[in-house]
Amino acid sequence: MPERKSQHWADRIVDQILAQPRPEDHVYHIVTGITPSGRIHIGNLREVLTADVIYRILQERGKKAKLFYIADDYDPLRKVYPFLDPQNYQKFVGHPLSDIPCPCDQHPSYAEHFLEPFLASMSQLKIDLTVLRASELYKSGRYNQVIIQALEARDTIAEILFRLTGKEIDEFWSPFVPICESCGSMAETKVIGWDRERELVGYLCQQCQNQGWVPVQGHGKLTWRVDWPARWSFLNVDIEPMGKDHGSKGGSYDTGQEIVRRVFHKEPPFPIVYEWIRLEGMGDMSSSKGNVVAIEDVLKVVPADVLRYLIIKALPKQRINFDPVNQLLNVFDEVDNEQAKYRDPRSLELSLASGFVPIKVPFNHLISIVQIAGGDPARVSAILKRGGYQIPESSAKELEERCRYALNWLEHFAPAEYRFSVAESVPQSVQSLTPSQRRVLGKLSDLLSTMLSQKEEKDISAEEIHRSFYEAAQQEKDLSIKEVFQAFYTALIDKEHGPRAGWFVKTIGVEFVQKRLAEASAIEA
Ligand SMILES: [Zn+2]
Ligand SMILES: [Zn+2]
Known part of the structure; x- marks a missing residue:
């Protein structure tokens, strides 16, 4: 293996993964999961991209691998988020996202409303996902066996959760949360019995007082801390990235490791813990807080390779401050220019997506x-x-x-x-310039006029033009150079700042600017 490759964090992780012995034809299962409860944002993208680079490198090394994305669309709607109309959505709190109507009426469900743009972005980013929907896994019976195993091991699981999280587990706690047949909610249902042979669960809904027996299949779900290890077991998960909340001490990976070993008799996946992505000046991105940048919006302003590179270049444990102004522009140039100072060739290689x-x-x-x-x-x-x-x-x-x-x-x-846009005629605001600012515009105009009389416009350089600003300032002693530029931009674009002046004049035409400045200097206050 070339030396250079071992330097990238993702290569080092794959080294560690491959150090664990597996059969030659082992197919590595890399799994990601995101709940489509709101717009899926670039903070979530870190989950799938982290998995994707590992997936790509395993293939580079001649291994077989499969990359899964589980849409947690069977999770309940936790609350009425700020972007939802309470009139329409209050009644669906506690219902599975896959069973709630979509906000725009164009999608089969609430979950699909948020999944559709996300999955479209995934294909633009060339992330080759096998998509599984939790709702389908539950409804198809894939979970039946693990649900029964979890119900049987209820006390063991409760003990693990209490010991590792320190949180009291009440006597009615169950690893399984039924969906009430009458009101459709799983917010306040309690398991009151279960039948192993017939795979049924008895429940009481404290929201509508309904009671009954329902099949475990498609009538409820495992609670998150049990769902996760259960899924590791029946999907044979080898590798899984996770946000730092899950990866922390007492977090769901901690409890999941012990649950998967003792209840489902499998080994936990290799964890890759990643930090959040913050929005510059707005805190950690979170769809419930509404301070998110959707993946599809970033893909409107940069190619897929650039967005991939921005995330892949950072170590997973490094927090990324997403700044759509300075950072995004710099990263774009890093990808575009091979001489860029901080360019990381290996990250770039792992970021190929759009034929950039x-x-x-x-x-x-x-x-x-x-x-x-x-x-x-x-x-x-x-x-x-x-x-x-x-x-x-x-x-x-x-x-x-x-x-x-x-x-x-x-x-x-x-x-x-x-x-900015170049004003069609002298802007009104020129009137509010000081008399010396208007005079300096006249001097600038004269200097440009002299240049034009000495050579052809195309031979005048941006540097020469730039110098003339300082020359003009010399002649108007009570003005700072800043005030000279300010007067100039006011006359051209009706703003106090603008693009680099020498270049700007040359680009929009020296003669045009010379005339405009002469006109502006002649304006009476
Ligand atoms: Zn919709
Ligand atoms: Zn109910």
Whole structure:
């Protein structure tokens, strides 16, 4: 194995996994699970991406592997989330997500409403998932045997949970939570008996007082801390990533390990504990808090490779601060430019997804250009060419796509200071500039005029133009250079800040700017 490969965290994890002896033809089962209770966000993406890199590396090493995603759509709706209408959803609290109507009426269920965009993003990210729905696993009978085993081992499980979590277990506690036949909720049902032979459970619903006997199949689910090890046992799970809450001491992996060994007589999977992804300035992403960035929204502004790379590059135990402004733009450039300082080639290799073709134009720069070019790729291409960027004809499609990303970024994530458009005529706000600011615009205009009289516009460099700002400032002693730039941007884009001035003037046309500044300086306050 080449030295370089062993440096990446995912390669090191695979080394550890392969150090455990397995038969030659063993098929590694890597399992992920997410509850589709709200928009599935890029914090959740870490779960599947962590699994996916392990899956890819196992295959690289000639092993057989299968990557599962279990949609926990049989989990109950915990509460009416802020994004739900209480009138419609209060009555469904406690019902399985797969049995609740979807918020938009276009999907078969509440769960599918959130699963559909997630699964579409997965295919864009080239994550090859075998999708299992918990509701189907329960309804099809896959769980029957483990449910009976868990009911039989109720006391053992209760003892493990109490010992490892320190939480009191009440005498009516059961590893199985029935769904009330009458009201459809599992929020307040209690198991009052069970029949091993007929696979039935007797229950009492404290919400509607209904009592009865129902088959375990499709009429309830195991509680999370038992469901997880049960699933490890019948899916033969070898490897599973988990958020740090599950992986902590006394967490569900801790209790699950002992439950799977003692109750289901299997070994727990190899755990990969990962940290949360926070949204810069907004805390850990959580769909119940509503501070999330959906995966499909990020895929509108960067190619799949870039999003993969952003997550894969960080060690799982490292918290990622997702910042759609500085960080996302930098990461884009790392993927696009092989000379980028912090580029990690192995992470990049593990991030291949969309046939990404580099064009080596800083994304930040492109964001300014698309605005000057009014989003027209042909004009963008012309501006880039004048600026010395060599974009081959064969990359026209990539450039067009990149322009679309830039426009989407401006629409979805750009802070106000990134957005601008060149004003059609001298903006009103020029009137509020000081007399010396208006005078300096006249001086700038004169300097540009001199340049234009000495050489052709195409031979004037951005540096020369940039220097003329300082020259003009020299002549207007009571102005700081900052005030000079401020006056300039006000006259052109009606803002106090903007793209790099020398480059900007050259890009929108020296003569155009020269005239505009002359007009602006002539405006009376
Ligand atoms: Zn829907
Ligand atoms: Zn009920």
